Amino acid sequence: MSNTTSTLGGITIPEEYQYWFSKESLWGWLFLLPSLAALGLISVVPILRGIALSFYEYGGLREDVFVGLENYVEVFGLPDFWVVMKNTFVWSFASVVLMAAIGLGFAVLLNREFKGRSVATTLLLLPWTIPFIAVALNWTLLFNYELGMFNGLMKVLGFGEGIPWLGRSRYALFSVMLAYVWRNFPFFMITFLAAMKGIPQDLYEAARVDGSNRLDLFRHITLPFLQPIGVVTTLLMSLWTLNHFTLVFVMTDGGPGNSSMVLPVYIYRQAFMHNNFGLAAAIAVVMLVIMLGYGMVYLRLYQEEVGGK
């Protein structure tokens, strides 16, 4: 450090910034440059382009017209938009809660000694390995009114003729959610299971000697240990769920009506079905702001729960 130059083109660099211009530092930047360039090209540029687009009316072959905040005014005025917002939050909140609960339940079961535990773990992990598009097509079949397994089961068990799972507004979002939860609960299961393996056994023993029953052990030893990883994974999964496009798009395309419409699919429809690129960009910006909010909370909690300790 001391033998590097302390001036750059005649400008004296304050000591605390000298490291930035040291040889090591420059080499570091040099190595980062290719990936930074690629990232900028495929990620930063489109985002900036999208933000810019949200202030224009898309002209197609003609010139785009600058319209200021008009797109935003229109977005917030759309009755559809608020339905979609509501759907999106219901969808991301409820499915994450369901996934976390089911994942936790299976983690508790898999954390106990029993014959065939590793087989059970593998089987339960399988959904996580299936591509969303395959999940979507399979579950669409399962939900089929005439031929689907669910209605078949209902008939056999005497629950009437079955339900139009994907075909009625009341059930559509919930049905897609079922498929999504099935696909993603192993993520929670496996992270919770890993966290449980890290809990020292003597804590359970101490708590048992201290007068705890099973429920006490779960509440006062297991849960506190799962909390940090639980908070972080829940938030991460919320983010992914807000973003999720495939299942809704393939299974219902947001229908019937807008009853299962979520933001990513809505943006797609506005842009590519209705050619409202400006409007779609404005919605995307709104979504970006929401996601950034989530992301900031995530980083904050991550530092508190995991990084800081």
Place this chain on the structure above:
Amino acid sequence: MSRILFDSVTKVYEGDILAVDEFDLEIEDGEFLTLVGPSGSGKSTLLRMVAGLEEITDGEIHIGDTVVNRLPPRNRDIAMVFQNYALYPHLNVLENMAFGLKRSTNLSAEEINARVEEAAELMGIEELLDQKPKHLSGGQRQRVATGRAIVRNPAVFLFDEPLSNLDAKLRKHMRTELQRLQQELVTTTIYVTHDQEEAMTMSDRIAILNHGELQQVGSPREVYNQPENTFVAQFIGSPSMNMFVSELDRTGERPRFRGDVDVEISEREAETIAARSDADQFLLGIRPEHIEVHETAVEGSVPATVDIIEPLGSNDLLYFDLEDGTGVDDVVADHVEIGEDEQSDEEEYKAFILPGSIPNSYERNDERIYLTFDTDHMHVFDPETGENVNKGRMATADAQAESAAEASD
């Protein structure tokens, strides 16, 4: 009452691993009993069976008048201190100590706080009550773990190597502190350790285990002075007892041992030994403090050479080699344990000497020395069984000496 009774308690782990074999022991109310033995001896398993953390394969454990075999830990009125303390990391010291009271009693929050404060004061940790365990030092954690046990005022304390994670100095300090605490609370205590010194200094009685079998129970003095077999003889006491190989020779005018050690014994002793064993060769156990080291040959002395000398402060420990010593391993039967100290093939013989009493020998190896042995404190072990065949003789010798001393007073 909190007497504890082990009635032929057996523990077999999965895969037919016998951890504890028909263990019988009665622990008096208020007694401090230490279970000591090398790792794998079954001492922790026994403790965990008392706690209810391990199923009892066979036999019964009574706490007070209750058979506790089928009771869950929470119904046994016990408190346990774990080797790694097992403090709840997400709770502060106060909450850690209150945890058991909240679960096992109907005390109000104020009463619980009062009891925690009282126990914290006793352990000297009042200042730490709002700290989380991760901010505490090892010694402080140990105190909190002990405080968490005493605050519940249980019928029985169980300690599972509670001091083994502390440095030597702190360990000694906590040792006396735990002793003082137990004397104050007079609660029946089972204390597990692999450290014979801890066992010697703290206990009312020591139970020595090896391979799941009880070797001997007795006061620290008893097990030190009258070890029932070679295992106890070598396990208790540091440095451990010397074992010499000698033959009992009754052909001469007076019976004597010949071999590594050459000593005369009385006819009566020879008879006692012969009555209890038909072996020819014996192991003679003599503790380092019962060997006298001379620079020149004296009557009945055995020649030896200096190996090394360890200065210990108040006295020095001299390691010596015998001229033509017979290896103990050549003599003892395979199943006879001569203690965990036996790490090398070569015998290590030790004697205490006064510092500087062998001039120059700090630098020079192979210096010739001459040893005499205090036969009053000599143990004779059968190499086939490992049993002490003259146990008790020494006690009578002691008693005689004592009564003689009294008479002369």
